[in-house]
Amino acid sequence: MLHIDLQNKWVAKAHREHLKYVYCRIRKKLTGETCGDSACGVCAQPSHIIKGLPHSLDAVLTDRNTLETLIGGSPDDLQNLNELIWFEMIPDFNWDEYNLYLPVRDKELKKLSDDQQYLVYKYDRFYRIQLRIIDYDTWFQNKDNEPRYDAYRLAVNLDRRTCTYCNRIWTTTIKNRHNKKVMRANYDHWFPQTKFPLLALSFCNLIPSCTVCNSSVKNDTNYSLATHMHPYVDMDALSRFQYSYDFFRSTNTYQIKIKSGFGDTKAARTYRDMKLQDIYDAHHAELIDMINIREAYSDKYIERMMLNFKDAGLTYEEVYKMAFGVEYLEDHYFKKPLSKFKKDILTELKLAR
Ligand SMILES: [Zn+2]
Ligand SMILES: [Zn+2]
Known part of the structure; x- marks a missing residue:
């Protein structure tokens, strides 16, 4: 595993830009407010304000410092904030229950046991609202190629030319002669997206990596800061x-x-x-x-x-x-x-x- 140094001037610049635009995006979805920068491609895009947010989540995410931590915080901060938010939404949140909820969340209710139905009733609404706020696949991947900040732009900024995990495979960012995006690094979510939907756009959770490491090797294996090295934490x-x-x-x-x-x-x-x-x-x-x-x-x-x-x-x-x-x-x-x-x-x- 390679380390990525947040102090490096290019990485720091990528971090600043990521924070600015993802902040714009989430704030606009929560409050409708824009940053006032006429050149901001993110605020220029239309987006719906998310209605029906649990009050606890709304209060946490519309706080500037908290939202900035969610987007730009260290892996430690992310882990703590994620847990804090769950407990704000569900005071008796329980990781064991949550882990049992995840595999049944998309199943038909009538095919579930009473216990499983209870878990869906308890966790589902709060889980899905996080997916809607973050909207990783549709917004960040930017398949429609809208002229704004996206996964490709982050890859250009980071300029990581080989996989962070294996250092074996090229992950260069390339556009062709017609300015069409040809390839870029994958992003492995160090805290897996399925389990941590709220951290899917957090800078330190987007590890530029190759397809092999992202999809087949690391996959949804549970990594924790106590047991595994993290590219943004373990500088050695x-x-x-x-x-x-x-x-x-x-x-x-x-x-x-x-x-x-x-x-x-x-x-x-x-x-x-x-x-x-x-x-x-x-x-x-x-x-x-x-x-x-x-x-x-x-x-x-x-x-x-x-x-x-x-x-x-x-x-x-x-x-x-x-x-x-x-x-x-x-x-x-x-x-x-x-x-x-x-x-x-x-x-x-x-x-x-
Ligand atoms: Zn903006
Ligand atoms: Zn790799």
């Missing part, structure tokens, strides 16, 4: 595990493995649940290339290349990038697939320092 996420490998002489085969610090169960659980070890086992070819280089050129490979290009005055970092096609500095790993994997293996082979 990268250094807490290393890719390595085993060689089995009897079968002449390799196996990629991942190591973390002794007792670091949080790191171990994170890469285990993201299935990083299995996924990286697809990269034997790259592993063998690096081992071959080591055998052919000793550990002075980069130094020798630097000597060869002496007149060009290239730095160690520049030669490394040229030689292995990946980024050298940790903060730049997100720009090229496999940067973390290769650096770990090259370091183990003593081909990189």
Whole structure:
């Protein structure tokens, strides 16, 4: 897992823009008010005011600070606020009950047991109103291509070129010659949308990732801040595990493995649940290339290349990038697939320092 630094000036700018426009959107849906900025594409779009909001929810969300926290707060803040809002709406809210409600919420009432009907009666109205306020799929995905802030714009702003979880697959944002949006990163909801509908537009809950990590690997697995690393929280996420490998002489085969610090169960659980070890086992070819280089050129490979290009005055970092096609500095790993994997293996082979 890569970390994303909110202090980085591009990420901070993306955060500010996200906060501004999502705030405009939700406030307009709740109160009809606009921000007064004539250039605001979000306020310029017509939207219906949501009627029949429970008073408790209305009071919480029309408070400027609370709404800003909901959109731009830290993962910790989001988790706390989400819980607080549930308890505002349903004073005897209970997570166990709620977890039983979720799988039956779309079923026909008459097919449910009395207990299940009770849960639907208790939770359904409050659940659905959250979906209506957030409206992630229709509004944020912006399939109609309205000229305004949306998922694509966030991807452009964040400019994360590889998947935050695996650093294996390109997630570049691309438009074609006709200005048509061709591709962008997926957003994995770290707090899953199904369980946390109110957090579906929260900046720190939108993790730019690849389709594999978003849909098939992480899916709706329950991650919690106590048990799993979070890209916006764990700034040391990268250094807490290393890719390595085993060689089995009897079968002449390799196996990629991942190591973390002794007792670091949080790191171990994170890469285990993201299935990083299995996924990286697809990269034997790259592993063998690096081992071959080591055998052919000793550990002075980069130094020798630097000597060869002496007149060009290239730095160690520049030669490394040229030689292995990946980024050298940790903060730049997100720009090229496999940067973390290769650096770990090259370091183990003593081909990189
Ligand atoms: Zn606005
Ligand atoms: Zn991925």
